[in-house]
Amino acid sequence: RKEVEQDPGPFNVPEGATVAFNCTYSNSASQSFFWYRQDCRKEPKLLMSVYSSGNEDGRFTAQLNRASQYISLLIRDSKLSDSATYLCVVNQGGKLIFGQGTELSVKP
Amino acid sequence: DGGITQSPKYLFRKEGQNVTLSCEQNLNHDAMYWYRQDPGQGLRLIYYSQIVNDFQKGDIAEGYSVSREKKESFPLTVTSAQKNPTAFYLCASTNPAFDNEKLFFGSGTQLSVL
Numbered sequence: 001r002k003e004v005e006q007d008p009g010p011f012n013v014p015e016g017a018t019v020a021f022n023c024t025y026s027n028s029a030s031q032s033f034f035w036y037r038q039d040c041r042k043e044p045k046l047l048m049s050v051y052s053s054g055n056e057d058g059r060f061t062a063q064l065n066r067a068s069q070y071i072s073l074l075i076r077d078s079k080l081s082d083s084a085t086y087l088c089v090v091n092q093g094g095k096l097i098f099g100q101g102t103e104l105s106v107k108p
Numbered sequence: 109d110g111g112i113t114q115s116p117k118y119l120f121r122k123e124g125q126n127v128t129l130s131c132e133q134n135l136n137h138d139a140m141y142w143y144r145q146d147p148g149q150g151l152r153l154i155y156y157s158q159i160v161n162d163f164q165k166g167d168i169a170e171g172y173s174v175s176r177e178k179k180e181s182f183p184l185t186v187t188s189a190q191k192n193p194t195a196f197y198l199c200a201s202t203n204p205a206f207d208n209e210k211l212f213f214g215s216g217t218q219l220s221v222l
Contacts, residue, residue: 044198099150
């Protein structure tokens, strides 16, 4: 089993749709969690950290479920500019591990 | 401006040759990381260092070596033992005590085999 595993993509959605990504992790001792966005062969950019209580930033909502060992990212009212690859990241004692990424394509 | 600088942007390696990718940061970060990305895939951890003069293997360390003699520098050597080195290499740093462990990335090095 991979240490961090994401939904296989790609996700093709129309503008305005709501889309959700899931990410599971295998090590229950994982300490912190993040979502990054990566555009076409550029460096990843931090989208948001994921807190136990859940957190929201505009159209983006992140959730953490420690009991089931998964994190999620919800994007509401998706825009063309949201098209990118979304990567979840898990911190295991200083070792920052990325999922394989889920590609999102938002169409007009 | 503070940041991470990777060089070169493009690098070509001949068969049997060792090459070194440079990564320098002026953010005063303790932790630094090297990742490899293949087309259509996520980032895989090669090596990481949480403090100067110390580093640990990641998930795909075979065929690579690193050093961390200075806080600001974490060069990666791709040795001739790495049989499939063509990939996009990303260096990152973070300060676990601050910045909420946000990773700061360099702009990457594309390595290709001649």
